[in-house]
Amino acid sequence: MAPAAAVTTEEEEVIVVGAGQSGLAAAACLSLRGVRSLVLERDDCVGSLWRKRAYDRLHLHLAKQYCALPHAPHPDDAPTYLPRDDFARYLDGYAARFAVRTRLRREVRSARYDREAERWEVEAVDLATGQEERYAARFLVVAAGENDERFVPEVPGLEAFPGDVMHAAEYRSAEGMRGKAVLVVGAGNSGMEIAYDLAAAGAVTSVVVRGEVHLVTKEIWNVAMALYPYLPLWIIDKLILLLCAVVFGDTARHGLRRPAMGPFTMKDTTPAYPVFDVGTYAKIKTGEIRVFPAALKSVCGNIVEFADGERHSFDAIVFATGYRSTVRKWLKTEDGLIGNDGMAARRYPEHWKGENGLYCAGMVRRGVYGSGEDAELIASDICKLLRLEGQGDTGKPCHAHHNGS
Structure with missing residues (x-):
């Protein structure tokens, strides 16, 4: 040879x-x-x-x-x-x-x-x-x-879940999901937008929102971006939060608690992004999208048990849990x-x-x-x-x- x-x-x-x-x-x-x-x-x-x-x-x-x-x-x-x-x-x-x-x-x-x-x-x-x-x-x-590299948390029993399990990287559209109970795990921009896409297509949609979330609109954020060269971050934060209060009201009433740190300061000093609302919040308020505040604890068949003890059945799970x-x-x-x-x-x-x-x-x-x-x-x-x-x-x-x- x-x-x-x-x-x-x-x-x-x-x-x-x-x-x-x-x-x-x-x-x-x-x-x-x-x-x-x-x-x-x-x-x-x-x-x-x-x-x-x-x-x-x-x-x-x-x-x-x-x-x-x-x-x-x-x-x-x-x-x-x-x-x-x-x-x-x-x-x-x-x-x-x-x-x-x-x-x-x-x-x-x-x-x-x-x-x-x-x-x-x-x-x-x-x-x-x-x-x-x-x-x-x-x-x-x-x-x-x-x-x-896609990140999916380890959940006992997930490998035996009978329905579709995918990462957000694999999700393209809600085709074929009408009438199905779908759980979206993760409340960043991808998770919240995928949840909206599913609900708009007729899926019975739930989303896991474990942490605090700054919900903004694209228009409000554009105002902040325009002011960024001229004003200190704390003033921009106050303006953003005032506009968000007018547009959204108290998001905590519907399971979306805001962090103590202002949204622009948070984006400028930490890896965290605000969530740009595309219509998800309106569907959360009407109940078309249900918010679960606890992490997944285990899966048995098609039943998902959450860390707070709640148990619910789902037909599909989408992990919008980011990358490494x-x-x-x-x-x-x-x-x-x-x-x-x-x-x-x-x-x-x-x-x-x-x-x-x-x-x-x-x-x-x-x-x-x-x-x-x-x-x-x-x-x-x-x-x-x-x-x-x-x-x-x-x-x-x-x-x-x-x-x-």
Whole structure:
């Protein structure tokens, strides 16, 4: 038997891990400065979150001016709140416009810094062939995002539940659910919107709301976003809560207790997002959607027992329980840039740069706008370092250009 061929190492200036909005933005901003990069993506398309793990009725929660990547604003005739498919097409067009180099179906297995060579050594697998690949790069940008590995809590007996059990990533629509009793576990944006979608389609819908929730509207949040550059957070919070009181009244009466921390302060200083109401609250008030305040304790057949002792039967369960980052499984460094949860360890705005040419983009939970901001900072810093080192893609100083943007 012939010996296996040696795996050659490909040299790159910058390796970007992840072809979501953050990775694409970083690669585009580097390209505009004349810096060559390669994006490695585990899935078979760019922006896979929007194409493969988002329900049909999803629209972006922020207005389009806050959801554009650098150097590519959305057109004037685009909807204020972009539908899922429109944003996915936008990402495709963005990658093409800035000639982002991607290698799809590449799963990164290891990335470590070689101090002697002053390079990042990245090992990946081509999922189509199983072939091992190796790369060496002066800079490494972690842009794998927070929505990576699906998280489903362990519930005794769940494996024997006779009905449909799915994660929100698998949910597309309420087709076939009319008349069925469906339990949605999780009261974030996905859970609350899926609950609305089910109830609107005639499903007998319940939702588990264990924690406190700041319920807002898109319009109220847009007012807050417009005021953010000019007012302190506590004033913005007071205004948001006043408007929410007018629109919603006391949400605690219907099982949705608000946190003590204001919604904008909470979003700015913690990983928690407010919940953008799409009509769910009206259905909660009328009883079309039932709120359960306790966690799932166990499942026996089609009976779900909750931690407070209540027991109810269901035909299907949707876990809108979020995701976990897998970055720590493959990133072999302890420089403090990435925390144990796989997200940025430091708070904004000190979160994006580590040691030895390591960066992270979109890993501090600041949405599309944050992805673009990170990308510009990273590209500018890399360009500056290359200029100081007398390097660059062509040996010339970095330069900014706009590729028609």
